[in-house]
Amino acid sequence: xxxxxxxxxxxxxxxxxxxDRSRVEGYLLPNGLQVxxxxxxxxxxxSIRLVIGVxxxxxxxxxxxxxxxxxxxxxxxxDESGEGGLEMRLQSLGGEWNAFTSNAxxxxxxxxxxxxxxxxxxxxxxxxxxxxxxxxxLANAKKIIEREDGGHxxxxxRWLDRQDIGHRASDQLAEELGLKxxxxxxxxxxxxxxxxxxxxxxxxxxxxxxxxVGGLDKLLPAYLERSYGELPPSEPGERRDLxxxxxxxxxxxxxxxxxxxxxxxxxxxxxxxxxxxxHDQTLDLLSRYLDWALYExxxxxHGLSYGPSVQRESFGDSGMLSLNxxxxxxxxxxxxxxxxxxxxxxxxxGLDAQTFARIKDAAIARESWSSQGNSALADYYWxxxxxxxxxxxxxxxxxxxxxxxxxxxxxxxxxxKTPGYLRIEQPLMAYDELYGLVGLxxxxxxxxxxxxxxxxxxxxxxxxxxxxx
Numbered sequence: 045x046x047x048x049x050x051x052x053x054x055x056x057x058x059x060x061x062x063x064d065r066s067r068v069e070g071y072l073l074p075n076g077l078q079v080x081x082x083x084x085x086x087x088x089x090x091s092i093r094l095v096i097g098v099x100x101x102x103x104x105x106x107x108x109x110x111x112x113x114x115x116x117x118x119x120x121x122x123d124e125s126g127e128g129g130l131e132m133r134l135q136s137l138g139g140e141w142n143a144f145t146s147n148a149x150x151x152x153x154x155x156x157x158x159x160x161x162x163x164x165x166x167x168x169x170x171x172x173x174x175x176x177x178x179x180x181x182l183a184n185a186k187k188i189i190e191r192e193d194g195g196h197x198x199x200x201x202r203w204l205d206r207q208d209i210g211h212r213a214s215d216q217l218a219e220e221l222g223l224k225x226x227x228x229x230x231x232x233x234x235x236x237x238x239x240x241x242x243x244x245x246x247x248x249x250x251x252x253x254x255x256x257v258g259g260l261d262k263l264l265p266a267y268l269e270r271s272y273g274e275l276p277p278s279e280p281g282e283r284r285d286l287x288x289x290x291x292x293x294x295x296x297x298x299x300x301x302x303x304x305x306x307x308x309x310x311x312x313x314x315x316x317x318x319x320x321x322x323h324d325q326t327l328d329l330l331s332r333y334l335d336w337a338l339y340e341x342x343x344x345x346h347g348l349s350y351g352p353s354v355q356r357e358s359f360g361d362s363g364m365l366s367l368n369x370x371x372x373x374x375x376x377x378x379x380x381x382x383x384x385x386x387x388x389x390x391x392x393x394g395l396d397a398q399t400f401a402r403i404k405d406a407a408i409a410r411e412s413w414s415s416q417g418n419s420a421l422a423d424y425y426w427x428x429x430x431x432x433x434x435x436x437x438x439x440x441x442x443x444x445x446x447x448x449x450x451x452x453x454x455x456x457x458x459x460x461k462t463p464g465y466l467r468i469e470q471p472l473m474a475y476d477e478l479y480g481l482v483g484l485x486x487x488x489x490x491x492x493x494x495x496x497x498x499x500x501x502x503x504x505x506x507x508x509x510x511x512x513x
Contacts, residue, residue, distance in 0.1 A: 076250025158259030287360030316363035
């Protein structure tokens with residue numbers, strides 16, 4: 045009887061254990077602030093994300109760091125205790141926090157015990173609403189950003205940026221095409237009034253989303269309406285049009301990375317096509333297929349690269365798909381030939397049906413464990429805000445299942461319609477070239493020494509000396 049009761053109990057509780065991550069409790073506060081709540085995996089912990097709809101792309105190149113500068117300023121303190129006192133207050137609540145400014149948004153990230161969630165949210169609200177910004181805090185925040193970016197942005201660093209020295213291959217190509225700023229914004233020129241205008245126009249309640257995942261307080265909705273509902277709304281500034289491709293780029297370039305070495309990195313980059321249906325899911329599956337193809341060709345069959353990979357990035361209004369391989373310097377031409385043959389085969393035959401089905405099944409299976417834990421789930425909701433509507437996020441599994449082989453092949457044909465852009469990163473000189481140069485230099489020094497010795501006249505004979513026959 046006890047066994048039967050246990051089985052019944054398990055049958056009734058199993059459905060509640062399955063977490064449907066696509067469904068959330070989402071609503072708008074009267075001031076327009078969007079709230080997304082989700083009971084998570086760990087009941088004694090909450091993950092909080094406050095997302096403000098302003099990022100680097102909302103400003104021209106010479107002002108791009110303004111939202112990043114404001115993000116740092118908001119951690120400068122609420123009273124005389126300053127930044128340290130603010131951090132101690134959060135530590136006393138058992139929490140940790142950070143903030144990130146991306147191209148699209150500015151997000152405050154907090155992990156905290158569930159028992160203190162309202163106190164932590166109080167502190168976050170005070171940080172956003174009550175932080176007083178002055179010239180001293182601005183100067184300190186400028187120094188922090190300069191250190192994060194590699195130091196003071198002087199004439200030498202500006203010249204290096206213009207020469208594409210030290211930039212990643214994808215960044216270099218984006219700059220060449222006009223999709224990315226060629227130089228960093230100089231924070232020295234940014235004023236207190238500019239930062240305050242960003243806060244006034246963009247840090248509005250109706251331009252914010254608050255995400256809380258984990259052991260939710262039963263009174264949390266009432267608390268949020270009473271506290272965060274008091275944030276003033278306003279009309280946010282219009283978002284800038286994203287940069288588009290305005291220049292042509294060289295099909296192949298060699299980029300100098302370092303002074304000496306025998307290694308090299310190959311990057312074959314393609315501009316992603318814009319698909320009418322299931323854009324992200326189709327290109328995601330295509331990139332996974334190409335990742336396997338690189339692994340099979342460059343590592344398993346030819347042994348040219350230990351860790352080939354495929355990466356998707358966004359620059360301006362364009363997506364970029366990059367096929368990457370670590371190589372020996374002497375193997376670059378062989379790897380290029382292998383990839384050219386691979387592209388020709390794909391253009392002619394398309395994707396292998398069995399391989400595509402296997403990779404698609406693996407991608408679907410990965411969705412079942414890729415967002416485990418409150419933090420990962422909160423990040424998932426943060427990253428998928430564009431797919432959120434009426435209390436639901438689009439289910440990635442159903443979207444992946446809809447992608448057919450024919451659609452993936454059509455995307456492949458569009459992707460490979462152009463030859464793409466080849467970038468080879470390698471040091472200025474290989475070791476063999478250095479040894480040869482040193483040998484040539486020593487030989488030259490030796491030859492010059494011998495030549496000077498031959499041309500030197502014989503020493504004069506002492507006076508009065510006789511010659512013996």
